[in-house]
Amino acid sequence: MELWFTEKQTEHFGITARIKQTLHTEQTEFQKLDMIETVEFGNMLVLDGMVMTTKKDEFVYHEMVAHVPLFTHPNPENVLVVGGGDGGVIREILKHPSVKKATLVEIDGKVIEYSKKYLPEIAGELDNPRVEVIVGDGFMHIAQAENEYDVIMVDSTEPVGPAVNLFTKGFYAGIAKALKEDGLFVAQTDNPWFKADLIRSVQRDVKEIFPIVKLYTANIPTYPSGMWTFTLGSKKYDPLKVEDSRFHEIDTKYYTKELHKAAFVLPRFVEELTK
Amino acid sequence: MELWFTEKQTEHFGITARIKQTLHTEQTEFQKLDMIETVEFGNMLVLDGMVMTTKKDEFVYHEMVAHVPLFTHPNPENVLVVGGGDGGVIREILKHPSVKKATLVEIDGKVIEYSKKYLPEIAGELDNPRVEVIVGDGFMHIAQAENEYDVIMVDSTEPVGPAVNLFTKGFYAGIAKALKEDGLFVAQTDNPWFKADLIRSVQRDVKEIFPIVKLYTANIPTYPSGMWTFTLGSKKYDPLKVEDSRFHEIDTKYYTKELHKAAFVLPRFVEELTK
Numbered sequence A, B: 001m002e003l004w005f006t007e008k009q010t011e012h013f014g015i016t017a018r019i020k021q022t023l024h025t026e027q028t029e030f031q032k033l034d035m036i037e038t039v040e041f042g043n044m045l046v047l048d049g050m051v052m053t054t055k056k057d058e059f060v061y062h063e064m065v066a067h068v069p070l071f072t073h074p075n076p077e078n079v080l081v082v083g084g085g086d087g088g089v090i091r092e093i094l095k096h097p098s099v100k101k102a103t104l105v106e107i108d109g110k111v112i113e114y115s116k117k118y119l120p121e122i123a124g125e126l127d128n129p130r131v132e133v134i135v136g137d138g139f140m141h142i143a144q145a146e147n148e149y150d151v152i153m154v155d156s157t158e159p160v161g162p163a164v165n166l167f168t169k170g171f172y173a174g175i176a177k178a179l180k181e182d183g184l185f186v187a188q189t190d191n192p193w194f195k196a197d198l199i200r201s202v203q204r205d206v207k208e209i210f211p212i213v214k215l216y217t218a219n220i221p222t223y224p225s226g227m228w229t230f231t232l233g234s235k236k237y238d239p240l241k242v243e244d245s246r247f248h249e250i251d252t253k254y255y256t257k258e259l260h261k262a263a264f265v266l267p268r269f270v271e272e273l274t275k
Helices: A058-072 A088-093 A109-118 A138-144 A161-167 A169-178 A196-207 A257-262 A268-274 B058-072 B088-093 B109-118 B138-144 B161-167 B169-178 B196-207 B257-262 B268-274
Strands: A003-010 A013-027 A032-038 A042-047 A050-054 A078-083 A101-106 A131-135 A149-155 A179-188 A212-219 A227-234 B003-010 B013-027 B032-038 B042-047 B050-054 B078-083 B101-106 B131-135 B149-155 B179-188 B212-219 B227-234
Touching: A003 A042, A003 A050, A013 A109, A032 A109, A042 A109, A050 A058, A058 A088, A058 A149, A058 A179, A058 A212, A058 A227, A058 A257, A078 A088, A078 A138, A078 A161, A088 A101, A088 A149, A101 A109, A101 A138, A109 A131, A138 A161, A138 A169, A149 A169, A161 A169, A169 A179, A169 A196, A169 A227, A196 A212, A196 A227, A196 A268, A212 A268, A212 B212, B003 B042, B003 B050, B013 B109, B032 B109, B042 B109, B050 B058, B058 B088, B058 B149, B058 B179, B058 B212, B058 B227, B058 B257, B078 B088, B078 B138, B078 B161, B088 B101, B088 B149, B101 B109, B101 B138, B109 B131, B138 B161, B138 B169, B149 B169, B161 B169, B169 B179, B169 B196, B169 B227, B196 B212, B196 B227, B196 B268, B212 B268
Parallel strands: A078 A101, A078 A149, A101 A131, A149 A179, B078 B101, B078 B149, B101 B131, B149 B179
Antiparallel strands: A003 A013, A013 A032, A013 B013, A032 A042, A042 A050, A179 A227, A212 A227, B003 B013, B013 B032, B032 B042, B042 B050, B179 B227, B212 B227
């Protein structure tokens, strides 16, 4: 018998992956959580039927969320991750020696628990002493913070279920308040093929709050369309004006200092979404 | 009843698309040809079970195959397309006023016939007077040509079935002979996630023949991994040294002159394949 997991990425299109076994399945307080072992991508975390991360391709997302803003800021010391319970963004953040503290606020403790168990290569740094893990509501955490963080990364699910608040203008205003006066943030903002309206509306909202707003992309094979976008909002530092001397050597499989800038060069139809 | 077409892009991973109807299905002399109407991507040409092109995302591949080499060459007049019976690359080539003649050599006349019928937006320029369409073997056509073309584009299927010869060193040597002394070529070379060995071997072969060899990428949602690579081999002109004044205005949805250069900036794991 062959078992295949299919994610309908849109109503009419999806990906399908052969699986060896289901490692864990559970309806948590917030969402349906499945951990499956696929043949092609290794262990895969699925939330509400959507692929969140896989052993084989996780490095792209985690490197590109973390290193673009961290190299844009000249001296990031205090960093916040909203979501990201698998720990991949935290692992990448810790590669920056300037970072004294990384705080993770994940709403669903089960994501942390099962990522540690089945995705140890990703979650392995969650117990690092430079990391504080908070199981709680990222939206509320942001609302209560003021002038605190150098960099904030929003590593959320799609804007359905628990993450719906994380795509609102009120949330971006909260981020601005939670950041220091020269802070910046990045949020995953889905793909331009099936979610053009989302990208457009986030761009519009963030531009009303941050003076510097840019979109960049990365190729993630298990995400819809294979092209993922990230929206960066910054109070002071421009990701395209980072001087070469600022980049230190870093162990990556996707990110390079050349790609840091090239990732912001958009296909024409994507560029149109930012106007 | 819902009908879904699934392409196994690897033995253990694939995409699946809901279809409204099958428009045509036939075993041609060379391959299985299916033309289907999908809900998400519109009409889709499938050869031997592999998605070749779709109405919705075809512009990426066709623009990126055509415009990168055509803007690299200062005055392309005589251009050859090997494969590409759907006509999309021809359509893009004709946007360059310098091109006096574009020759298409497609082995399977049925691809041309059914693309004209069901993908007229793509195939519509095949009857343009600047175009000569030859139904024949591209490998043999190349072998018989000498010092003839400014630019050659290899728009083939994967290296299975009729296209297997088009991924050999002998073919690249033939291309070098068929090109003028300052000519260049580009070939589609699959994706870095599942076909790393193919990219590596093409790079190795082409580097033995051409002094300038570069790899660039584009995002194509219906192709495996969403990240497609193109290998460019050139006798004289470097695609990264095109002066800004060389780019004329062109009607595109993906290609821009900025992306022309950014597309060559590779993720680290892809860059490794070119070394």
